[in-house]
Amino acid sequence: MEMNQYLSMFIDESREHLQAMNDNMLALEAAPEDISIVQTIFRSAHTLKGMSATMGFEDLASLTHEMENVLDLVRNNKLAMDSVIFDCLFKCLDTLESMVEDIIQGGTGKADVSDLVATLKSIVSGDYRKADADSKPSKANAAAAAAEATGGLDEYQMSILEQSISSGHKAYHLVVTINSDCVLKAARAYMVFNGLENNGEIVQSTPTVEDIEQDKFDRSFSVYYISRLEMPELEHLIKSVSEIQSVQINAVDRDYLTKKSEEQKAIRKEEAKNEASEEKAAEVKQAAGNAKPAAANAPVANRTIRVDIEKLDVLMNLFSELLIDRVRLEQLAGELKNRELNDTVEHMSRVSSDLQNIVLKLRMVPVDSVFNRFPRMIRDLAKSLNKKVDLVVTGAETELDRTVIDEIGDPLVHLLRNSADHGVEPIADRIAAGKPETGTVNLRAFHSGNHVFIEIEDDGRGINRQKVLATAVKKGIVTAEQGQKMTDEEVYMLLFASGFSTADKISDISGRGVGLDVVRSKITSLGGNVIVTSKLGEGTKFTIQLPLTLSIITALLVKMGSEKYAIPLSSIVETSTIRRKHLRNMHGTLIMDFRGQVLPVISLSQLFEVPDYSEDDEEETEIVIIRKGEKVAAVMVEEFIGQQEIVLKTLGKYLTNLFAISGATILGDGQVALIVDTNALIK
Structure with a gap:
């Protein structure tokens, strides 16, 4: 049988089952007596074993089979979970993930699993020994002995x-x-x-x-x-x-069978009693809102189909062309003033708008697809650091464009590792500071307007302003005089300077500031922004602002001479008109008074060297007030064209690193308009 056609399905479902097992193992570690979670893990392992054997990945099938044996004993109350079993099963999951990754990279999925298999077999046979005050060996041994007797x-x-x-x-x-x-x-x-x-x-x-x-x-x-x-x-x-x-x-003989029959009845009675208590406990948990992780649900339970991501990209490109033609038709209908044509174009606009919403939603993915790997990462990290850290995830259902999701994972990993390693204090330090011995790292995601915000907040030691400033001065990033005038938030942003580090000892896990410049550059490249707030002794919060989508945005089209530019609406506070005489020049920088606030004024015509236009020829000029985080500035333009949905196009590999230009779009009349990167305008 030709298996290549099923390989993509195998990879997708293997990832889902491995993620479900990871999530439920973490839930089981918090509630080791909950047999219903073990049943869910067992089903995932059983399914993965069957798929692996069918596809010919024998090492995968062999390892999952041995995991099944351990889980089978646990779910039948013949074995009690303890730290040795948890660690072994987590190692098995790591190995399975690496084997699946090898298959994705074109490998055979083979690995030396002999040590893990031997450990699992020793657990099944009872050869391993570990004292655990929290375990209940009498119950497990009694059930095992009864089963052995039958x-x-x-x-x-x-x-x-x-x-x-x-x-x-x-x-x-x-x-x-x-x-x-x-x-x-x-x-x-x-x-x-x-x-x-x-x-x-x-x-x-x-x-x-x-x-x-x-x-x-x-x-x-x-x-x-x-x-x-x-x-x-x-x-x-x-x-x-x-x-x-x-x-x-x-x-x-008959006496032997009678004895066995009585033992079986006793076992069934005990199992029925356990199942009843488990069902009751599950009902209580559900009533209290403590439902099992979503990943515990079977992947086939949803009415969904898998679509190759390349097909979605093709669909998006085709819709982009349709959007350009729609805008052109709207312009032509306005010029011709034909009623029937206007009615038809208006109907087409409504339909295409609905289609646009559907296409965009198809590309939207819950951030849970990134967040779901972090609880396991924090669990392992805390164990290696000999700390106690709880990761609290909220808003995992928040959706982002797939292109953003694909890129945001690594920056989040770095920030989370920083919070766990250098934010949360060691247990002894937390107790001495009057804090709970278990530190908390909050990972939140939520929508606000056309943006998604992701926050990473810890209740650790916070950022030492003086230490950051001393390091910045030592490295020549700022002078001592400049540092004294900086606000706390400005000082904290120095952490994102290239090569900056305040760590006394850089670990292999992270160093606060090591690589944060890469984090900021990645987020900025996605059209986002990151800010830091902190309070010494109480904790630190990193806030990341990201656009909902990178494909289709709403923009304000402006004109300067014969050229047109698009300014993303998400970065615009408001538009206005100002008389030239109200502008002031301070140390070579134009400024203006706007609602009691002094704003720097940027001339796009001078910045982009527009040849056939100059603001100096006008008594009044249109301005666009833009915002980046807490900073606000004004941009001078010649004329507002209007608000329009535009399709983002890259400038290609030959036009790279252009200042203040993030891409281009094709307008309805076929003209190309450059898209202004407002983040680059505000320094």
Whole structure:
């Protein structure tokens, strides 16, 4: 069977199941007694195992199979979760993720999982030992002992044994042990099974026949067996196979089966009791609003289809052309003044606007697709730092354009690692400061206008203004005199200077300020902005402002001479007109008084050297008030054309690093208008 056509589906679903297992493992770590979470993790592992085996990724299937064995014991109350099991399963998830990533990169998905498999097997066999005051070994051991006593027989198998005994056959329970130095255990077991099947019928084996054939057992296996052979003949038959160390044979009679039946009833009664209590607990949690993570839901539960992202890009490009033609038609209809044409164009405008909303929504992705990897990252980071850190995520359902989502992950990783490493204090320091020993890092996302804001806030030590200034002066970023005049927020922004660091010791995790210049440049390249607020001893907050989409924006078209420019509406505070005589020149910079505030004035015609226009020829000039964070400035233009939705186009690889130009758009008349980067205008 040709598997390449299914590879994309396998990768997508593997990622979903791995993310679901990570999320639910974190939930289980917080509530280790909640068996319903274990059931969810088990189902994801089982599905992933089946998909991997079907696709031929044997190492993936093997590792998930062993994880299944551990989870199966836990969900059946035969094993209690502890830190050893959690750490092992998390390592398994990391390995599975790296194997899937290898497949994505064109590899085979193979990896050395022997150590993890051995650890999982030792957990299943009970060979590992760890004292844990919070665990309940008595309950787990009792359930395990009861299950062992029944030999794993179900009602159907017990019925077969009972009918066979009634018909005069002999029934036995065999425990066969192979020599410890045997190289081919599976081959010896196969020879035993072959001899048994030639002289009777195997009712049940532990482990299963499939696992034994694949060498997935230690040295011993047990069998319930029906035959006409006497016990000495049966023992001779098994010992005729070489490298068999011992054989234990117990006769199975009616008394034996009665005893097993009673034990099974007791186990079922206990399981029913546990399930009832679990269902009750789940109802209480749901009533309290503590629903399980969304990732716990099965991926196939939603009525969705997968669409290749390239097809969405093609759809967006086609719609961009349609939008340009729509604008041209609106202009022509206005010039011709034909009523029927106007009605048709207006209807087409409404339909295309609805289509535009749908196309944009198709490209919108919840930030949860980025946020969902952070709880696990913070958990591992806190453990390595010997700290206690809670990550509180809110607004994960907030949507952003896919192009923004693809780029925002790395900056968020860096800021979160900074908060956990250098923001949140060690446990001893927090206790000494009168704080809870567990630090909190809040990750929030929310809409505001045409922007999405992402906040990362910790309740740690805050930023030391004097330390930041001393480092900035030492590195020549500012002078001591300049530093004394700076506000706290301006000082904190020095952290984003290239090569800046206040860390006394730079760790391999992060150093506050190390790489923050890269964070800012990435966010700025997305048309966003980042600001820092902090209070010494109380914590720090990074606020990132991002545009909703990078594809279609609403802009104000302005004219200067024969050229047209587009200014994004999201950065405009308001527009106005001012007389030239009200402008002042201060140290070579034009300024104006605007609502009691002194604003710098920027001349676009001078900035872009427009050849056939000069503001000096006019008594009045139109101005556009723009904002970047807390900073405001005025931009002089010749004429307002009007508000219009425009499609952003890149300038190509030959026109790069143009100052204050972020791209271009094609207008309805076919003319190209440059898009002004207002962030670059305000320094």
